[in-house]
Amino acid sequence: MAAPQARVTAERELCGLVNGLAHQISEHVRERATRLGLTAAQATALRELTGPMTTSELAERMSCEPSNATFVIDKLEKQQLVERRPHPTDRRARQLVLTPEGSTLRDKLLALLEQDSPLAGLSAREQDSLHNLLQRARTRR
Amino acid sequence: MAAPQARVTAERELCGLVNGLAHQISEHVRERATRLGLTAAQATALRELTGPMTTSELAERMSCEPSNATFVIDKLEKQQLVERRPHPTDRRARQLVLTPEGSTLRDKLLALLEQDSPLAGLSAREQDSLHNLLQRARTRR
DNA sequence: CTTGAAAGATTCAAACTAGAAATATTGAGG
DNA sequence: CCTCAATATTTCTAGTTTGAATCTTTCAAG
Numbered sequence: 001m002a003a004p005q006a007r008v009t010a011e012r013e014l015c016g017l018v019n020g021l022a023h024q025i026s027e028h029v030r031e032r033a034t035r036l037g038l039t040a041a042q043a044t045a046l047r048e049l050t051g052p053m054t055t056s057e058l059a060e061r062m063s064c065e066p067s068n069a070t071f072v073i074d075k076l077e078k079q080q081l082v083e084r085r086p087h088p089t090d091r092r093a094r095q096l097v098l099t100p101e102g103s104t105l106r107d108k109l110l111a112l113l114e115q116d117s118p119l120a121g122l123s124a125r126e127q128d129s130l131h132n133l134l135q136r137a138r139t140r141r
Numbered sequence: 142m143a144a145p146q147a148r149v150t151a152e153r154e155l156c157g158l159v160n161g162l163a164h165q166i167s168e169h170v171r172e173r174a175t176r177l178g179l180t181a182a183q184a185t186a187l188r189e190l191t192g193p194m195t196t197s198e199l200a201e202r203m204s205c206e207p208s209n210a211t212f213v214i215d216k217l218e219k220q221q222l223v224e225r226r227p228h229p230t231d232r233r234a235r236q237l238v239l240t241p242e243g244s245t246l247r248d249k250l251l252a253l254l255e256q257d258s259p260l261a262g263l264s265a266r267e268q269d270s271l272h273n274l275l276q277r278a279r280t281r282r
Numbered sequence: 283c284t285t286g287a288a289a290g291a292t293t294c295a296a297a298c299t300a301g302a303a304a305t306a307t308t309g310a311g312g
Numbered sequence: 313c314c315t316c317a318a319t320a321t322t323t324c325t326a327g328t329t330t331g332a333a334t335c336t337t338t339c340a341a342g
Contacts, residue, residue, distance in 0.1 A: 007255070008251050008255060010268065010272070011254070011255060011258060011260065012188055012189075012191075012251075013272065014260055014268060014271065014272055014275075015166050015170075015188075015260070016189065016202060016204075017272065017275040017276060017279060018159065018162050018163050018166060018275060019163050019166065019167075019185075019203075019204050020204045020275075020279055021159050021163075021275055021278055021279055022159050022160050022162075022163030022164075022204075023163075023204040023205075024279065025156050025159060025160065026160075029156075039327085039328085040328095041328070041329090044160075047153055047156070048153070048157065050153075054290075054291090055290070055291060055292090056289085056290065056291080061157060062160075063157075063160050063161045063163075063164040064164075064329070064330085065329070065330055065331075066290075066291065066292085067291085067292070067293080067294095067329080067330070067331080067332095068328080068329050068330070069291095070291065070292055070293085071292095071328080071329080072328095087290090090289095090290080090337080090338075091290095091336085091337060091338085092289065092290045092291070092336065092337045092338065093289090093290055093291075093337090094290080094291070110149050110153070113152065114148070114149060114152060117152060118278060118279075119152065119155055119156070119278055121277060121278050121280075122274065122277060122278050126274055126277070127151065127155060129270065129274060130155065130271070130274045130275075130278075131151070131154065131155055131158065133263065133267055133270060133271045133274070134155075134158040134159065134161075134162055134271075135158060136262060136263060136267070137162055137259060137260055137262050137263050137271070138158060138161055138162050138165065138259075139262070180297085180298085181298095182298075182299090195320075195321090196320070196321060196322090197319090197320065197321080205299070205300085206299070206300050206301075207320075207321065207322085208299085208300070208301075208302095208321085208322070208323080208324095209298080209299055209300070210321095211321065211322055211323085212298080212299080212322095213298095228320090231307080231308075231319090231320080232306085232307060232308085232320095233306065233307040233308065233319065233320045233321070234307090234319090234320055234321080235320080235321070
């Protein structure tokens with residue numbers, strides 16, 4: 001049986017590692033993004049825009065507040081990378097859609113992000129394990 | 142052999158999960174921190190102050206810039222939770238030390254953080270796996 | 283039809299963070 | 313002794329992120 005102190009230490013280290021890796025990913029994104037004239041947040045938004053979606057959904061995917069998503073989308077819209085369309089069924093909502101320029105830039109971004117990814121140190125099998133563990137940790141609301 | 146598209150998707154999902162969990166931890170810390178009159182960053186600093194260390198070392202542990210660590214320490218110092226002492230051997234550096242109040246508050250914080258941790262959904266064995274995977278992903282660079 | 287609670291999006295102010303420049307110190311060489 | 317690059321920290325500014333308030337629309341209940 002582990003001493004309570006050991007459990008606390010393990011908890012702290014794990015938090016540090018998760019935070020550290022997230023930061024490392026964020027830096028990786030930032031570095032690639034600047035090559036394309038984007039900020040890290042803008043690139044993350046572009047990465048998560050896998051298809052038409054609402055502002056809330058994008059915010060959820062970006063793990064940020066909707067107000068911040070609005071701010072980021074404003075910037076992308078000014079660069080003509082994203083369009084705000086009226087939502088087909090809900091007039092409260094806006095549907096975010098990539099423009100052709102946005103779509104091609106997104107492809108370039110994904111190609112860049114794939115290179116030297118912080119996750120590349122793990123094998124496909126290990127990435128799967130990580131995926132499962134994270135998903136399980138995360139579904140516990 | 143997986144299609145290149147599948148690899149890109151897996152990469153994106155994994156990034157999202159890591160980010161999401163980091164955000165979840167951050168929110169967890171924030172919620173417990175406010176109970177003690179601290180911000181999330183201040184609580185993280187307190188959590189990582191396992192002993193006397195320099196500003197740079199704390200920044201490294203917090204995964205932030207030294208300038209930000211300075212800002213956070215300023216706040217903790219005003220609350221008499223941390224002291225800046227001259228470093229015993231390097232006069233350029235400062236040694237950060239918890240005051241008695243800081244130490245007791247840190248203990249309370251760790252106890253709070255242990256409750257309902259986002260990582261609690263994983264067994265001890267799974268947490269070990271996660272620890273190993275994250276460490277391997279992080280040691281590159 | 284009307285009311286009221288709730289959800290989607292936006293605005294605004296306040297707080298936080300990173301990045302670059304500035305200060306002080308160290309250590310290696312000349 | 314002196315110089316110069318490198319390190320540790322801090323200051324300052326600009327940009328990002330959050331949280332609260334607001335506006336519009338939806339939906340359910342009366």
